Amino acid sequence: MAKLILIRHGQSMWNIKNVFTGWVDVPLSANGISEAIEAGKQLADINFDVVYTSMQIRALETAMIALAQNNSDKTPILLHTEAKLKEWTTIYDDEMKKNMIPVHHNWHLNERYYGELQGKNKTKTAEEFGEEQVHLWRRSYDVPPPNGESLEDTAKRTIPFFKESVIPELKTDKNVLISAHGNSLRSIVMYIENLSKEEIVQLEIPTGKPILYEYEEDKLIRI
Numbered sequence: 343m344a345k346l347i348l349i350r351h352g353q354s355m356w357n358i359k360n361v362f363t364g365w366v367d368v369p370l371s372a373n374g375i376s377e378a379i380e381a382g383k384q385l386a387d388i389n390f391d392v393v394y395t396s397m398q399i400r401a402l403e404t405a406m407i408a409l410a411q412n413n414s415d416k417t418p419i420l421l422h423t424e425a426k427l428k429e430w431t432t433i434y435d436d437e438m439k440k441n442m443i444p445v446h447h448n449w450h451l452n453e454r455y456y457g458e459l460q461g462k463n464k465t466k467t468a469e470e471f472g473e474e475q476v477h478l479w480r481r482s483y484d485v486p487p488p489n490g491e492s493l494e495d496t497a498k499r500t501i502p503f504f505k506e507s508v509i510p511e512l513k514t515d516k517n518v519l520i521s522a523h524g525n526s527l528r529s530i531v532m533y534i535e536n537l538s539k540e541e542i543v544q545l546e547i548p549t550g551k552p553i554l555y556e557y558e559e560d561k562l563i564r565i
């Protein structure tokens with residue numbers, strides 16, 4: 343039975359500083375690296391066939407560090423899409439293909455774009471605009487932060503991508519790892535688990551803790 347694992351990146355350097363990050367490309371903290379190692383140990387016996395990450399370094403680092411703990415002996419290989427890099431990519435023979443895990447990085451999985459809040463301290467922003475307003479910006483489904491994306495806007499890019507790229511892999515019995523972000527993953531979990539606009543407000547996804555699903559008869563069941 344195909345498995346789908348979602349993981350939010352490990353703690354980033356701006357998670358520690360409590361700063362809105364969104365599309366700012368901040369790396370993992372030392373603690374975030376440890377979280378990715380721990381997650382990788384937990385997933386060590388899953389033989390992954392394909393990996394999807396956002397374009398952001400914290401998600402890529404998390405996937406690669408976690409896979410360094412894997413028992414499968416396959417090599418995760420980042421597939422660049424930029425013209426020159428693609429041109430230089432080797433064509434692998436079947437034997438090599440069996441021993442590699444293609445890693446696709448795609449902006450559709452990027453964190454929710456946080457607009458004018460990016461780079462601002464979360465506590466100070468709540469003091470300035472009020473707890474309630476900031477909570478709406480952070481967790482509601484359809485209230486966008488100033489000049490940023492609402493979760494609904496984020497879902498408009500994550501869900502078509504998930505349906506077009508990830509579901510077909512699961513249908514062909516592939517084990518898939520998605521390494522992404524608190525809110526881009528909230529939109530995906532909302533879709534998979536059919537959560538309402540009210541329920542999604544409550545959903546928090548911690549850093550570096552894998553969420554496991556099994557794909558059976560066109561359904562994803564959390565295990």
Ligand SMILES: O=C(O)[C@@H](CO)OP(=O)(O)O
Nearest residue numbers: 361362363364453480524
């Ligand atoms: O800053 C961000 O991009 C996100 C995730 O860390 O913030 P929030 O805690 O509001 O989901």
